[in-house]
Amino acid sequence: MDEPLPKRHCPRWSELPELALYMDQVRIVLDDALTASSAPAPAPAVTATMINNYVKQKLVAPADRKKYSREHVSRLILICTLKQVLSLSEITAVLDELSAAHGPADGYDLFCGSLEAQLAGEPLPESCPELLAAALCALEGKLRVVRLVSARAAARTDAERTAEKPKPRSRERAKPAASAAEK
Numbered sequence: 001m002d003e004p005l006p007k008r009h010c011p012r013w014s015e016l017p018e019l020a021l022y023m024d025q026v027r028i029v030l031d032d033a034l035t036a037s038s039a040p041a042p043a044p045a046v047t048a049t050m051i052n053n054y055v056k057q058k059l060v061a062p063a064d065r066k067k068y069s070r071e072h073v074s075r076l077i078l079i080c081t082l083k084q085v086l087s088l089s090e091i092t093a094v095l096d097e098l099s100a101a102h103g104p105a106d107g108y109d110l111f112c113g114s115l116e117a118q119l120a121g122e123p124l125p126e127s128c129p130e131l132l133a134a135a136l137c138a139l140e141g142k143l144r145v146v147r148l149v150s151a152r153a154a155a156r157t158d159a160e161r162t163a164e165k166p167k168p169r170s171r172e173r174a175k176p177a178a179s180a181a182e183k
Helices: 023-037 048-056 070-082 088-102 104-120 130-163
Strands: none
């Protein structure tokens, strides 16, 4: 039960694209980052509609001439990671606390380091805000549940396959029933 989750890598600020990206490019970067950083199962696809909703709800600033910056991408990674366990209003509180205390680049890198530490069962950095620490604890719990459910489903499937193995056929053929003429 106390076994750490598989190692994950959350791309740091310096690893995110420096050039502004169009929506389709942002979605590719997000899908890659989310698959590498959090879930043992494939990450859910990030759609343009989801990103536009985050903009409408003011979780993310609007794109500048249809292009998204490194700050947009980092914020979207945070949102998409935390939405597995938090409501959007709770995510807003975490983002606000993180940004106010550390700024976009340092706050994002702190999130990445804290996420990796939490999932590896290591202590969080001392500078990790309390809200972020609680959110990452909830995320770790969720990922453990997903892993346990998957393992149990796989074990059930294996047990069912074993139980359903065809019985070997008898080499002896059944004798045909005696006809009325033979009796």
